[in-house]
Amino acid sequence: MSVDLGMPAAPPRPLARRRKSRQIMVGNVPVGGDAPVSVQSMTTTLTADVNATLQQIAELTASGCQIVRVAVPSADDAEALPIIAKKSQIPVIADIHFQPKYVFAAIDAGCAAVRVNPGNIKKFDDKVGEIAKAASDAGVPIRIGVNAGSLDKRLMEKYGKATPEALVESALWECSLFEEHGFRDIKISVKHNDPVVMIQAYRLLAEQCDYPLHLGVTEAGPAFQGTIKSAVAFGALLAEGIGDTIRVSLSAPPVEEIKVGTQILESLGLRQRGLEIVSCPSCGRAQVDVYTLAEEVTAGLEGMDVPLRVAVMGCVVNGPGEAREADLGVASGNGKGQIFVKGEVIKTVPESKIVETLIEEAMRIAEEMRDSGVASGEPTVAVAGR
Numbered sequence: 191m192s193v194d195l196g197m198p199a200a201p202p203r204p205l206a207r208r209r210k211s212r213q214i215m216v217g218n219v220p221v222g223g224d225a226p227v228s229v230q231s232m233t234t235t236l237t238a239d240v241n242a243t244l245q246q247i248a249e250l251t252a253s254g255c256q257i258v259r260v261a262v263p264s265a266d267d268a269e270a271l272p273i274i275a276k277k278s279q280i281p282v283i284a285d286i287h288f289q290p291k292y293v294f295a296a297i298d299a300g301c302a303a304v305r306v307n308p309g310n311i312k313k314f315d316d317k318v319g320e321i322a323k324a325a326s327d328a329g330v331p332i333r334i335g336v337n338a339g340s341l342d343k344r345l346m347e348k349y350g351k352a353t354p355e356a357l358v359e360s361a362l363w364e365c366s367l368f369e370e371h372g373f374r375d376i377k378i379s380v381k382h383n384d385p386v387v388m389i390q391a392y393r394l395l396a397e398q399c400d401y402p403l404h405l406g407v408t409e410a411g412p413a414f415q416g417t418i419k420s421a422v423a424f425g426a427l428l429a430e431g432i433g434d435t436i437r438v439s440l441s442a443p444p445v446e447e448i449k450v451g452t453q454i455l456e457s458l459g460l461r462q463r464g465l466e467i468v469s470c471p472s473c474g475r476a477q478v479d480v481y482t483l484a485e486e487v488t489a490g491l492e493g494m495d496v497p498l499r500v501a502v503m504g505c506v507v508n509g510p511g512e513a514r515e516a517d518l519g520v521a522s523g524n525g526k527g528q529i530f531v532k533g534e535v536i537k538t539v540p541e542s543k544i545v546e547t548l549i550e551e552a553m554r555i556a557e558e559m560r561d562s563g564v565a566s567g568e569p570t571v572a573v574a575g576r
């Protein structure tokens with residue numbers, strides 16, 4: 191097999207020009223326009239439990255989350271917003287369903303944005319003027335977040351189900367109510383649990399407005415299924431230049447959502463690739479347990495923040511040539527591993543020492559990269575295909 195292990199320094203050319211969208215500011219994070227696509231998540235704690243929520247936000251921040259959303263279903267949650275908004279290191283979006291009064295509370299609390307769901311906000315439409323004024327005065331953008339599961343009753347009757355057209359009509363109708371009051375500080379999502387419907391909805395929406403778009407496959411499922419669905423749907427749209435901020439929805443801890451979202455952006459070249467472990471899939475020629483080796487190296491380098499490419503190859507047939515192309519690599523055979531750094535064999539170690547040697551060398555190279563000011567990124571793992 192042959193694998194392209196080119197150096198990661200030069201970012202790949204983008205697949206498509208980004209759709210031109212107006213830019214809004216979610217706190218200090220620009221969304222839309224020429225801003226990089228941002229990654230966000232949502233806390234799973236009770237928002238009223240301030241300590242637990244701030245703890246989870248801190249974990250999300252450490253994992254690379256750029257914007258966080260918190261649910262505000264009760265007065266206790268609304269009361270917790272000022273301290274959460276103040277203490278969070280990343281912008282906090284209040285997620286409001288059913289109760290327009292919490293929109294005002296969130297704006298007063300200093301939240302960076304408010305998400306409303308047109309299908310679920312009762313008697314919302316007659317409050318749009320007041321909300322637009324409060325949001326405009328505070329410089330707070332609104333996300334109009336339409337969900338297939340809570341589509342406006344009127345549109346459900348018109349379309350029979352949550353079609354792409356129905357989702358888009360709901361979102362644009364809500365936008366028009368804000369526009370009547372001169373408010374355009376808006377971003378939109380039109381989520382569906384079916385990636386095909388979701389892709390069609392966002393394509394339609396992208397043609398019909400210039401608002402920045404928040405991508406999401408709603409109720410995507412447990413980690414494996416949700417990751418695939420989100421990667422497929424976001425990949426299709428982002429490859430067409432559609433999408434300004436993403437949230438991967440998983441039935442899993444929110445930090446996992448950030449890992450997946452970050453990996454999607456890195457895979458598409460929309461974010462600088464971080465540590466990349468290129469490992470062969472193994473075959474009958476393998477002379478070491480490639481899976482275990484790759485897993486151990488990945489685990490040992492978790493948290494590395496530099497764009498380092500590490501090759502883990504299973505045999506001497508193709509291994510040496512491929513390992514040479516990476517920053518750091520191993521080609522295994524006969525119970526030994528040849529360790530390559532920048533194309534040169536620096537040592538040969540017994541199989542039992544391969545992992546620790548790779549980790550030591552990776553740490554050393556990473557230190558040199560940091561000293562020379564190389565930008566940071568999240569770890570990525572690429573399995574070389576046959």
Ligand code: SF4
Nearest residue numbers: 470472473476504505
């Ligand atoms: S063991 Fe790995 S590197 Fe060697 S031929 Fe098989 S897949 Fe390729």
